Amino acid sequence: MDHVFIEGLEIEALIGIYDWERRIRQPLVFDLEMTFDNRIPAASDAIEDTLNYKAVSKRIIEYVSQSDFGLVETLAERVAAIVIDEFGVRRVRLKLSKPGAVRGARAVGVSIVRERDPA
Numbered sequence: 001m002d003h004v005f006i007e008g009l010e011i012e013a014l015i016g017i018y019d020w021e022r023r024i025r026q027p028l029v030f031d032l033e034m035t036f037d038n039r040i041p042a043a044s045d046a047i048e049d050t051l052n053y054k055a056v057s058k059r060i061i062e063y064v065s066q067s068d069f070g071l072v073e074t075l076a077e078r079v080a081a082i083v084i085d086e087f088g089v090r091r092v093r094l095k096l097s098k099p100g101a102v103r104g105a106r107a108v109g110v111s112i113v114r115e116r117d118p119a
């Protein structure tokens with residue numbers, strides 16, 4: 001099974017459940033692994049045949065920068081849905097890290113795997 005991945009995509013967002021968190025923007029880091037058959041672009045050498053990681057990254061940056069949620073769970077779910085619905089990805093593994101949110105931990109967050117509903 002092939003994948004296209006995006007690692008360490010850092011985006012500032014309004015996120016958190018505490019009052020002080022509602023007044024600041026915090027860095028979030030996204031790691032995504034998306035199932036895709038890379039044999040097709042490998043044969044054509046055409047960017048149009050790829051799952052374009054730059055286009056996916058741009059869309060995630062646009063969405064997350066404007067988002068406003070309490071929980072990382074909610075944001076992770078929305079981003080996974082965008083990847084599946086807008087880019088036709090069958091399966092995505094997404095890790096959302098919130099560095100510095102808990103003293104003593106390098107990062108905290110969630111990791112999810114979501115699949116497109118069978119047609």
Ligand SMILES: Nc1nc2c(c(=O)[nH]1)N=C([C@H](O)[C@@H](O)CO)CN2
Binds near residue numbers: 071101102
């Ligand atoms: N499972 C979660 N636990 C916590 C979350 C969260 O989004 N999901 N959020 C917080 C606070 O916003 C925290 O990040 C502030 O340090 C606490 N626990």
